[in-house]
Amino acid sequence: MDTVFLTSNTSWYLYNFRKATIRALQDKGYSxxxxxxxxEFSARLEDELGAKHVALPMVGKSTGLVQEMRSLLFIWQTFRHYRPVFVFNFxxxxxxxxxxxxxxxxxxxxxxxxxLGTAFIHDSWLFRRVRQVYGLVNRRARHLFFQNEEDLAVFRDAGLLGKTPMTLLPGSGVDLDHFAFQSLPKETSITFVMIARLLGDKGVxxxxxxxxxxxxRGVAVRCLLVGxxxxxxxxxxxxxxxAGWQGDGILEYRGATDDVRPVIAESHVLVLPSYREGMPRTVLEAAAMGRPSIVTDVPGCRQAIExxxxxxxxxARSAExxxxQMLKFIAMREEDRQQAGVAARARMEASFSEARVVQAYLDCLAG
Structure with missing residues (x-):
């Protein structure tokens, strides 16, 4: 049986965002x-999805030479052992x-x-070298997938693409059946929710x-934070x-969850003040459930909404x-909020199906 690898800096990412791709590859007969x-999601990749998990010794924020060489050597040894027929890197x-x-x-x-992440949001000698290596690697890829036109333009303008074929996809897509439409809550007090990894670059x-x-200002609202x-x-x-934010009573931290549907359902609008995104999955999932979003006017975020x-x-970078914008949402008529939610769902149905994304990956194997 031919082996296909999916690689990422977290098992959480592969489980939550590439579950459909894993299952589609298995249906095609690949290991x-x-x-x-x-x-905590590594075991679930095996127990629930039937994939094999190989634990990568990598520290996400590390820039130390010894640690990074250790990670690189481990990947080399792993690929050399398994000899996959194809690798999808995320x-x-x-x-x-x-x-x-x-x-x-x-x-x-x-x-x-x-x-684009930290290597493009921030600038230093190290991150400039990272971008150079990125370009060299991309020129050797079978295919490149981008999630918004502005990221694609950054890579093209910086000469990081070469002649590699590329496709623009709607993020990782969204499962429209799993994230079913639900009307906005009837409560008069508005509930905001932010769902993201708790990073400064996400605008937390x-x-x-x-x-x-x-x-x-004495505005009666609920502010939820999940991640x-x-x-x-x-x-x-x-x-x-x-803990300080909770202690001051300004927001309610719900922790991490592998099922965001309940917290989306109890909210009126999703908030994502990120500094830059590819195509934010949480905005797509909220939209599929009929929730509009307030996002920053930055690449990725602005493409995720109309x-x-x-x-x-x-x-971006402005709490004020x-x-x-949150106050403007509170002041809206209820029917206008509902209409925004209906329009968000319709947009997902028209252009953001997960099935389209999965098929694009399968097509790479055939090519």
């Missing part, structure tokens, strides 16, 4: 191996390291550019700041910060701008 650091480090090893071992591979601190501004703490990333939000119809834009 699927997931290469990612060990976390997230920046695995695009780089997985792509380098695939090139050395002459294994066909695809890189999925699911956002701006969300907390906006919630604080609303509370200080994992302890993320290995330079911009990670600390547990102490979250501004003024299925969601609204605010300035976000709070202003």
């Amino acid at each position: 699927v191996v997931c290469l990612s650091p060990l976390d 997230t920046i480090k695995l695009n780089l390291y997985g792509g380098l090893v695939c090139n050395m071992l002459r294994i066909p591979f695809v890189n999925n550019i699911s956002g 601190r701006e969300y907390a700041g906006a919630c604080r501004l609303l509370k200080e 994992p703490l302890g993320v290995s990333n330079h911009s990670a939000v600390s547990e102490e910060e979250v 501004a003024g119809k299925t969601g609204w834009l605010c300035e 701008s976000l709070a202003e």
